[in-house]
Amino acid sequence: MDDELEAVQTMTRRFVAEQITPRQEQWYEQGYTDRDVWRQAGELGILAPDISVEYGGSGGHFGHEAVIGHELCVAGDSSWRTCKQIHVIAAHYIEKYGTEAQKQKWLPGICSGELIAGMGMTEPNGGTDLQNMRTKAIRDGDNYRISGAKTFITNGSTADILILATKTDPSQKAKGVSLFIFETSTPGFAVSKRLKKIGLHGSDTAELFFDDCVVPADRLLGEVEGQGFYQMMKDLTYERALTGVNCAAVMEHALKVTTEYTKDRSIFGGKLIDLQNTRLELAEVKTLATIARVFVDFTVERMINGTMTSDLASMSKWWMSDTHSEIINRCLQLHGGHGYILEYPIARMYVDARIEAIYAGANEVLKDLIGRNL
Missing domain, CATH: 2.40.110.10 (Butyryl-CoA Dehydrogenase, subunit A, domain 2)
Structure with missing residues (x-):
């Protein structure tokens, strides 16, 4: 983090609090996000932050996108963050592989939110x-x-x-x-x-x-x-690295809401947090979430300095997605029956988590790719 990334983080946090979090229930029921949120994000420059300024982006790097994705995840957004991730990935394909005419024609609208990709x-x-x-x-x-x-x-x-x-x-x-x-x-x-x-x-x-x-x-x-297959294989590294960032952030969110729940939940004449088993579980969850944060920060650094490899992105994606599913499952257990009710954030995290091991390359395929390069 530096001053610029911290400014992006603050702006994104405010945007999420004002425009994303209050509309989660509406989007959850209708099955899609409203178009105006794309244009609002475009106006703030957080829709395609690492696309070049000459094509309508903010001229940043992967770190900017990582900060934005992190803020969406720790706020509990399960609607727009996935849509936005795919949108910015599409923009990268055009900037990286398109002709100059294609870049000039399509990227400004994608960056402004006038076009959804x-x-x-x-x-x-x-x-x-x-x-x-x-x-x-x-x-x-x-x-x-x-x-x-x-x-x-x-x-x-x-x-x-x-x-x-x-x-x-x-x-x-x-x-x-x-x-x-x-x-x-x-x-x-x-x-x-x-x-x-x-x-x-x-x-x-x-x-x-x-x-x-x-x-x-x-x-x-x-x-x-x-050239399409080779283009996809190269750019899947970006998607897998970003998936790792998001999973690490969701781990932190799961730990936060579960810790708060155990401090509030009364049981056997005390609080749930007072039981040794609760503290042991949360201690392990916190340790895993911390390991994930260190790992994902390393991958972000590699993305920024251009030394990211397909193997590392694959390792991050499969381990982060598997570990975050494990953490959410353990956190849900600490919620007891409440963890099975969709009004509680941990329940939604649980059903949302299952897809992470499938998209951006099934984890079994990624492990096989890593193994082939040994």
Whole structure:
């Protein structure tokens, strides 16, 4: 942390308290976040803080995004933080791999919140197996015709644009994958439905269909075919590092609300915190949360100085997500029956936590990737 990051932290904390926390119940019930919050965040410069100023961003680095994600998580936000994470990841794809014309056209709107972005990768029969996706983009003169389906897409029903993964050469695996900047206003595109999840009820997750959608050739990201798989593999490091940051913050939030609960809960003529078992459990939880904080701070430093590796990002993502699920489970047990009631923050953390080991690369796949590099 430095003075600039502390200023971002203070501004984000105020924004979350005023615009995010009071609307959690509304978003939880309706299944998506309102559009105005994106524009408000854009005006403050916290929507895409590490995108270059020349394209409408704040010109910061990964540390700025980490601070913002941390503040959302410790405030108990389970709606907008996931949507925002995917939004900023999409922005990075365009800044890192797009042509100058593509950057100038799309990034200012993404950074201001006028455009909501999503990532269209996962397919109904594909999951983590991105090499074998079935969505096709066939060249037709100055256009491509895109047909296929995607599922589990965050911001799926609200996004204006998607970074869409397709097969431009179905005969190839990785070498046949290309990414497109896809406008959801394109004829032939349809949102099948918002998916009902066990957690993250306030974030928009949808199933999408593409029926012979005609897309101009200049929407091909970087305007070079066959680069999509390699682009995804490189940028998944960013997503996995950010997932680790968020999980560490949720651990801290779980510890905080559980400690407060045990100090308030009366049992056997005293407080729950007075029981030795409670103190032993919380001591272990605090230790694990502290280890997580040290680990994640190390990964943030590596992201900032450019020395992050795929292995380290994978290690952070799988260990953080598994450990935070363990911590939340133990904290819920200390709440007793109240921990099973969704009015209590720990209950929502419990159902929200399960997805962390699945998205951004299933933890089993990440361990295998780490193992292959031994």
